[in-house]
Amino acid sequence: MPLKLDVKRKLLARSDRVKCVDLHPTEPWMLASLYNDGTVRIWHANTYRLESTLNYGLERVWTICSLQGSNNMALGYDEGSIIIKLGREEPAMSMDNSGKIIWAKHSEIQQANLKAMADTEIKDGERLPLQVKDMGSCEIYPQTISHNPNGRFVVVCGDGEYIIYTAMALRNKSFGSAQEFVWALDSSEYAVRENGSTVKIFKNFKERKAFKPEFGAEGIFGGFMLGVRSVSGLAFYDWESLELVRRIDIQPKHVYWSENGELVSIATEDSFYILKYDQDAVTKAHEAKEGVTEDGIEEAFDVLGEVQESVKTGLWVGDCFIYTNSVNRLNYYVGGEIVTIAHLDRTMYVLGYISKESRLFLGDKELNVVSYSLLLSVLEYQTAVMRRDFETADKVLPTIPKEQRTRVAHFLEKQGFKAQALAVSTDPEHRFELCLQLGDTKTAHQLAVEAQSEQKWKQLAELALAHGDFALAQECLHNAMDFAGLLLLATSASNADMISKLATSAEAVGKNNVAFLAKFLLGDAEKAFEVLLATKRYPEAAFFAKCYVPSQTSRAVKLWKEELAKVSEKSAQALADPEDYENLFPGLQESIKTEEFLKQQHLAGRKPATEFPNIVPHQDRNPVEEMKTAEMAGTFVYTVHAAGEACPAQPTMCPGKLPQGSTSAKEDEEDQSGQNEEYVDLDQLEQELEQDIENLALDENVDYKLQEDLLSDD
Template identity: 60%
Template sequence: DCFIYTNSVNRLNYYVGGEIVTIAHLDRMMYLLGYIPKDNRLYLGDKELNIVSFSLLVSVLEYQTAVMRRDFETADKILPMISKEHRSRVAHFLEKQGFKSQALAVTCDPEHKFELAIQLGDLKTCYQIAKEAESEQKWKQLAELAISKCEFGLAQECLHQASDFGGLLLLASSAGNAQMVAKLGDTAQKAGQNNVAFVSHFVLGRLEECLEVLINTGRLPEAAFFARTYLPSQVSRVVELWREHLAKVNKKAANSLAEPQEYENLFPDWKNALKTEAYLKPQRQRAIPADKFPRVPPNHERVPVDEMQQAEEQGSFTFVRGPGDDDDDDAGDDFEQAPDTTEQSVRAPSPLPQKKETAPPDPAPSKTEMDDIEKELELDLENMNIDNVDTSDINLDEEDLLED
């Protein structure tokens, strides 16, 4: 049932149940002398008659032999005779033989026990060990196991214990839990997890919070572009912060930044952008259930400016300027007059450009007339004499030529 031997690389092994177990690594060639079960000692000697003994519990050998015979009743009787420091070796033996549940019951090593519990899907045992160890890695492993078993409450607790904000965001967004996403965004921002905080706010349509995250982290160029895309009303404030920050490094570059209040001509359809922001604000503040996703048109198929203009024409949207907006534009547009007035949805058509009356073109000369003109020109050239030309009256002053 059990075979003990030494090999050519000076290892002391024993073979049981198709598995080779190494007892010790020898520093020289040694030979087996015998085994005394009463002392649980294995004796070896070398050519110089030096004798060395190694501990080898007979209970461990008997247990492993019983396991290989599938005689678990006998194995359970032998197990109490095995000391705790040797049970880990027995547990590894059981694991290799495929008896993971028995190995979980035998082992005394918390690390090995946790690995076996993960493999067996024993959430209760894993939770107890992770709670005692307070290991971030163990909480993450348990969270993955809990998600695979659809225990989302336990998974959320584990991810909180592991401070895994990315996993919490995935869990909350997959579950469509808006309150959890909002709480995660605030917690992540306080913890300095700016990427998770930004995504959490963005998923909920909290664009103002997204902008503040960019500003607080010093990402002023990104904040300016974000405001230009989603919050046009905040562009001037962000650009001013960007200028102040950039002026410390390059004042000329800071002065080259343009913002719509000063250079509105550089921002096409700026008024429509402001109105579109106001039009979309109630929509992004309204939480849409996740099951409505198939009936909601995706963003890449929408044209918000056209939607805003159509809503204006139908009278379902009226733009009201905020009290902080400037009104230094032309007074002919109701949108630019007073803070509380609204934009007229229909404007007077611009007058059509007047057509200038032009005289009819002269008729083209006929072929006969062209022939007569060419003949007269040839006669004039033949009669021209340029040998006796008086050049006294010709002025070739360079300055006069340049002036002409």
């Protein structure tokens, strides 16, 4: 039996051939492709009105396909394929201040009441098990739903029309044609945009005034002032007089006003701006008839901040702007600081905030509702601080839980109230940083004692030095085991006893550089020399001994040669030992005697600091001449040391001759060959030694670099 179909509606287009048709499974869209002209027509499935005609110039359209649960549609052409998005991603949902949520599921209006969940345990981010109530169907297909500020009425807008219902029973209160609908801060006032040039203002459901903005009207925004978007930017108008308050060169997507009308957030494609409205400046400008230009009053707004984030939806709670961004984060902005509340797993839209429960509610396009805890006491405290109402802030502070105090302290710090932040914060790390910034050494010392952190002791030592508290600085450097810092402190204070103790302590823990320098600063060259030997820094020890402890030069050279022989025997032989080549070390005996002379002066004790002006600077002294003068005066007698204590004293050398009874290695060889001479020319000997060194065949691959551990601390 043939199937008989009734024609309900005939959709006409300028073509006699339709290639394919597709009806979206969930949205009221019907698409048809026309074979001849390569266009795609979109009709509204309920009103049968032609909504749009698409032509991408890719020749003929062969297929159209929709994706369930999404607004995406795929179009297949001869020359390629395209994916388009129809309608709005944001669901038609709205919540009033009491927790009643109204949404549209297709053309059906449904309601849920959060008060019914008073006894239910709510966890952050979990879907709420709401009891949904059907309120009836709407005569138009809802694209947006919004409550007025007091929650008594709700408006449904779509298909170029709007209908105002009572929120409780969904009774029709008013209707009309509109492309957009916005509420004023006054619950009885609203505006509609009929087309691209006309905006109408209504009060108590009666038209009060209609006007045509100078540059047209591509979009309107409600709130404390009426916002109109046009090709020239965003213009704010006074609701009562419709006078231009300020025109801003910006193309916004959303405009959000705070409850008191002092703050406004203007969101664009990739950023949002926080502005402060100056009512007094606007009033004075109107009264004085000054400062009013074709773009309005320049001083009407002050820019408080700019954030490079794309806002999806948002609302104000006090002076805190809560919003969701393009990367699915739930944040709030207050006083220049951005605080992340949660990371969302999908795109969510802010519905509202219930202060009694201190919870923020969000919905998704599947009409699921979730919530997150956001303490009202924290928001109230931050709002009071922003308004410089510290009396109110002090009253609110005790109601803030301890786990939230550190977050509040970071906010206070960013606002410049570091002392208050220190009093509020419960995080030891944060408190210590604040103490350093405030110069509070007492509190910082208590925190450092509790933490026993080397880094904290060093930071506190720097602070103590900056404040001239040397006793505290010494304690901190000692606890931090900062021997270099202690040495700096001790030398700056000329504290010889402290330097002596530091030398012993540093040597015990292997801080050899500090130990060497401390002993050297004390004038104890022999002990400083022993530190070099103990760390096997034989080259440094040899050169140090040559300058400061000449009696130990031969000992250091012997050790150096032994160590170097392990790497290269020939290189070790190139080193001249003063015992073997005394002629290469002229004045060595005088240096040894001078060493003994200076040592006796050192043992005589240190002079008081008051004698400093009378002391001859080192660069002006000649120790050898001083020794000779003292020796001639009989105040100094050179004593020959025992063999184990120092190098034995040698007889004074005659110029140009080696000492009697002492021969060099080369002369020993000559004695063995029967060529012994009583007199050796000094210049000739030096030339022979240089020639011997030049004739040494040193391997190029020999590693002459001394052991690295000799050049650094253990």
